[in-house]
Amino acid sequence: MKTRTPLDRNDLQIQKKDKVIEIGSGHNPSFRANVIVEKYIYDNTQRCDKAKIYPHQTFINADGENLPFKDKEFDYAICCQVLEHVEHPDIFIAEQCRIAKRGYIETPSMIGEFLFPKKSHKWVILDIDQKLVLFEKSQMPGNYQKDYGELFLNYLSYQSLPYKLLGLTEGEMMLNRYEWKDNVDIMVNPQEEYYRSFFLSKWTREMTEKIFPPRNLKTELLRTSTALMHILKQKINQKFKKSASPIDLEEYLKRKG
Template sequence: MFFPELIKSIKPSDRVLEIGPGGNPHPRADILLEYEFDSPDMAEAQRGYVYPLKTDKKIIYYKGDRFPFKNKEFDYIICSHVIEHINNVDEFVREINRVGKAGYLEYPTIYYDYIYNFPEHLTFVKYKNGKLFWMNKSQTSISSFQPVHHLFYETLRQEYFGLINDLKFCFFEGFEWSGNLDSVKTSNLNDLVFNILDIPPKPLSGSRISIIKTRFRNLLNKILNI
């Protein structure tokens, strides 16, 4: 999860479900829901090759499209970096709406998969105008660029995270919802990008500040010596 600070609406008395917690469940989650994959290798790939889940919290495994819970059983649902793995987002969102009253959703944007194109990611997702737009990656020609994506994908495996840390504000998106979460399947890429992307100036690191100060002193010395 890249934006835990966006989770603001959980009340002390709320019953909280986390879907697909990976190796690090949210501390406020009461119940964890995990999909039962066909093999350990598939499970490892789907959780992003992070360490296996170890927790004292209750874990429930399920198969198929329906969650094993009653209607509106949870006050809040956390679902972080799961929905991009889902082939039919409408069905998944219907189940979230059925068992939950509110929640938090986080996922990579199309910009992230345009560079890294994780094979486990099946869907592009974007929240816009109060709706969750989605498109299957198979609807696009992105797979034809796999030889290019391979380089960037391998940089992540070697822990080159600088680009992600610098651009997480456009590589990932998270938001809280309440009531019903609306999803819309789209064939228009414009629904999956930011309308306005406000890119803030990159913060100066210590080395960059030192270089700027040195250049300023050199310039000042030249002016004073004229």
């Protein structure tokens, strides 16, 4: 079940003693993960750069739909920007729930996919009623050819404080951020008109408020101040906490030789 919507992947409820796995970490692995799983070592088609890994991490070459681990072997599973690529999302998610007690899933939202689409993305995803609802992108109406990722991913996210605050206070605008425990409620290509309408029809005010619930002034101020403090904390950590840098996975495998 869904437990919360974190501010971002640096706001996860991972305990100090937790054994953590990351599935499909790509070029941006989480430093907190103990084990990294990647299906593709040399093929960068579905990621932005070469796969990377931190020296302290253990690497496993495996398919996320068939993970070589025991039931509940891990306390926490991280999976960012992967679910939208996979062939069988129900199997992929079931495997994470099998091997881990808790976890975090991050994907582009429907709006995010529209603004910075990727050809390798098979699914458009929304968080509706605490469910991750996946709809096959090939069935979606609209223009998914124009990619504004340079603006929204590579420019504003680094240059604009108001944009950063927007991303943190309106959690589902560009991303689905889904922290879970025990299981993940997932729907793939739903047949119910209620869920299909979010992907195929113009949003009404009722639909908009379902994804972005109205908030009172107190909640709005609290969210904004929390987001601002989160950004400041990250900036301070970047300045004063020096951590190791990830290395190319190819180099890591050569060292392990």
